[in-house]
Amino acid sequence: MWAQRTIRLRERPRRFHLVGAEVLEALPELEQVSVGILHLLIRHTSASLALSENASPEVRRDFESWFSQAVPEGAPYWTHTLEGDDDMPAHIKAALLGPSLTLPISDGGLALGTWQGIYLCEHRDRGGPRSLVATAWGE
């Protein structure tokens, strides 16, 4: 069994957002899979996907704080500055966290840990809507 579709996530502000419920709602076919894999790719180079703590909004705020000080805007070594101060740091942050998630499916649902949630990591001030390719396969 194979399924593939594009999921459009509405524009969100620069920050880390829980989007797992929204992603799963777009993939009703997962319920038919007893064992398989869901792969998600974000088709952008200034936003990323991650799996992290799904309970506390403070955790997501602290992600923003750490990444913004570790990859600072306005650093003297940036040469690609044409598209705004937030652009080049966004590329680095996106590469550090990665553009995709590969997740096990078990008995019709994702086999994640209790505290794991899917983050959309929006690294641009105005990134616009974001597009994912979701691919699922299994039996």
Add this chain to the structure above:
Amino acid sequence: MWAQRTIRLRERPRRFHLVGAEVLEALPELEQVSVGILHLLIRHTSASLALSENASPEVRRDFESWFSQAVPEGAPYWTHTLEGDDDMPAHIKAALLGPSLTLPISDGGLALGTWQGIYLCEHRDRGGPRSLVATAWGE
């Protein structure tokens, strides 16, 4: 061919540990696969999996040193401090390294490079046992 199982790794101290032999021992079915993929997901948000140098214990010590200075405990920007000083840095480190590995299977074994080993990256002082979901598919 599909196989999926949960692997429990005993509690280990905060540090980077080679766990490839232990993981493979739990997956005897890989020997039947001529070409395929093994996917490992750690079901936690304060520990991660990585692939790195499998020979020198100094490399794993230096991983701990770098990550602990790059994501410092007690930094002024942390607001999620309820679960201990090592908790929020652990979430960031886990996201930087990622919760999963996707590895090619060839002729009944993992097709890794000579120097590549599977790391359990334990970012908490007392993380407890860790649970992996291992999913393998192929022909």
Add this chain to the structure above:
Amino acid sequence: MWAQRTIRLRERPRRFHLVGAEVLEALPELEQVSVGILHLLIRHTSASLALSENASPEVRRDFESWFSQAVPEGAPYWTHTLEGDDDMPAHIKAALLGPSLTLPISDGGLALGTWQGIYLCEHRDRGGPRSLVATAWGE
């Protein structure tokens, strides 16, 4: 459908390089796949693969700048220094960016975003040729 092969990338200088065209040229079977996945693993611990901006050479230069200041050579905490000043930082950088890419195939090609390109991230001064295992499956 399964295909698996080794791809050898010629030696390149320390830096971030676009290698997507070279990788795809080695995988003519992708054209037969209507929906599937391509998995690439670099079989080394001091080089990595990433997906990032495919247009501006400045972006790739800024990647080198950021990673080289974030993971500095000659830092006092390195103990694994036997193989050269660039060795231990290369292991860290490689783990941060990751050794593999998992990419959706759609209608005979990779379903990437317009601006996404495959980077070979060479973290050693003289890393030598690099070997990838490419595995594709689908229908």
